[in-house]
Amino acid sequence: MTTPSTSSALPQFSMDPAPNIKCPFLRQTFRLFRFGVTRLRTQGRSTAIDVDSPIERLPLELIILILDYVPVVSGASLSLTCHSFYSCLRNRCLDSLKKAGQSTTCEFLYCLERDLPNHVVCPSCVQLHPISNAKEYHLPSSTNSSRAWLACWRKDLTSGLERGTYAEFSSTGFHMAMKAYRQSRENTQVLKLLGCESKKKFDWGFKEQRTAEARIQNGSLFVREQRVFIVPSSKDIPLPWFGGIIICPHISFAAMTSLHKYGIQIPTATEIEDFENKQGLIDCNHCYTEFQVDFKSYGKAGNAMFLTRWMDLGEGRDFNDHKFRSRLSSVEETSWTEVVYQRGSVCASFEQKPAADFKFDSILSYQDEKDLTTEIPWPWPERIKVTLVGIKQSYVVRNGSLVMLRNL
Numbered sequence: 001m002t003t004p005s006t007s008s009a010l011p012q013f014s015m016d017p018a019p020n021i022k023c024p025f026l027r028q029t030f031r032l033f034r035f036g037v038t039r040l041r042t043q044g045r046s047t048a049i050d051v052d053s054p055i056e057r058l059p060l061e062l063i064i065l066i067l068d069y070v071p072v073v074s075g076a077s078l079s080l081t082c083h084s085f086y087s088c089l090r091n092r093c094l095d096s097l098k099k100a101g102q103s104t105t106c107e108f109l110y111c112l113e114r115d116l117p118n119h120v121v122c123p124s125c126v127q128l129h130p131i132s133n134a135k136e137y138h139l140p141s142s143t144n145s146s147r148a149w150l151a152c153w154r155k156d157l158t159s160g161l162e163r164g165t166y167a168e169f170s171s172t173g174f175h176m177a178m179k180a181y182r183q184s185r186e187n188t189q190v191l192k193l194l195g196c197e198s199k200k201k202f203d204w205g206f207k208e209q210r211t212a213e214a215r216i217q218n219g220s221l222f223v224r225e226q227r228v229f230i231v232p233s234s235k236d237i238p239l240p241w242f243g244g245i246i247i248c249p250h251i252s253f254a255a256m257t258s259l260h261k262y263g264i265q266i267p268t269a270t271e272i273e274d275f276e277n278k279q280g281l282i283d284c285n286h287c288y289t290e291f292q293v294d295f296k297s298y299g300k301a302g303n304a305m306f307l308t309r310w311m312d313l314g315e316g317r318d319f320n321d322h323k324f325r326s327r328l329s330s331v332e333e334t335s336w337t338e339v340v341y342q343r344g345s346v347c348a349s350f351e352q353k354p355a356a357d358f359k360f361d362s363i364l365s366y367q368d369e370k371d372l373t374t375e376i377p378w379p380w381p382e383r384i385k386v387t388l389v390g391i392k393q394s395y396v397v398r399n400g401s402l403v404m405l406r407n408l
């Protein structure tokens with residue numbers, strides 16, 4: 001029996017095959033790999049095409065027969081190993097992949113992602129998103145408004161990710177930052193997208209200033225958001241008259257005065273100068289979130305409430321990781337699972353110092369503080385008074401946890 005030569009077994013492919021692929025994402029994927037092969041050649045590294053591979057000496061009929069017994073993802077992967085295989089197997093393997101559905105296609109993309117340092121798999125879009133173009137994929141507001149919404153933006157919106165984190169956070173940005181970190185590549189820009197510098201908001205009679213920052217510590221992503229509200233010093237209770245607070249999918253305060261209902265200590269305007277926060281950090285029992293509420297007098301400029309919270313999002317290797325999934329309001333089956341972690345560990349990991357050493361007013365820059373203490377432009381609405389009278393306390397803060405009074 002004679003062994004057929006490579007040329008008789010597998011026809012050589014000399015033209016760009018990518019335009020022949022009907023499915024746009026597969027066409028894009030193949031172009032990516034063609035670029036990869038060219039790069040390997042220019043770096044002097046061997047590729048499947050360059051070696052006299054035994055598999056290339058097999059008759060094509062035999063290879064096709066073998067493919068009937070291997071997973072669709074393996075067949076598709078083989079068809080992308082070189083131009084020869086691509087030429088012979090593309091219709092069979094890539095069409096099978098297309099017909100196999102989204103989860104199989106994602107499985108295939110995850111195989112490819114391992115060799116693509118600049119890309120992450122987006123399971124919602126069923127595509128590879130380039131990290132170097134992170135801004136285009138991070139948030140809808142950061143791109144051209146005429147662009148159609150990506151499936152991952154819709155997924156973040158419908159799963160309540162903003163409620164579990166904050167407005168600047170996205171699942172795609174998170175995974176891009178973590179992949180770049182694991183590959184020891186530049187990730188400063190992606191991390192920056194996951195936070196925000198001082199954002200200011202005015203309302204009738206009060207002002208709000210907000211910052212958010214993301215940092216990777218010991219292989220996990222930690223974020224910190226701080227909201228500062230300032231009200232006129234003439235107001236007896238140093239809380240805005242309007243708005244609520246969301247800490248995580250499990251703890252929220254429908255109105256500012258709900259803080260009192262949950263046992264958070266709120267000083268009056270006359271007490272604020274000497275007020276000391278004895279409750280410290282409060283943690284959520286269902287996700288890796290810690291927060292604290294502090295108050296500070298700025299004299300005649302007003303009285304401020306500082307709400308600071310820290311979150312541990314995990315390693316970002318898998319969208320099903322509990323640290324990430326527990327932030328999604330839509331995930332009923334896992335969101336109320338109890339989690340145990342050392343009190344203060346989330347804050348300490350972010351700050352890289354003991355939680356007790358964190359100074360709540362140390363995040364504000366000189367300019368932030370100056371902006372915060374300038375005159376509030378719009379007057380406090382007449383006839384509206386913030387009072388804690390009549391608000392029944394249902395919880396107490398005990399050892400850093402919110403405990404229902406009826407359970408005591």
Ligand SMILES: [Zn+2]
Pocket residue numbers: 122124125126129150151152153172
């Ligand atoms: Zn996407």
Ligand SMILES: [Zn+2]
Pocket residue numbers: 248249250251284285286287288289
């Ligand atoms: Zn929570």
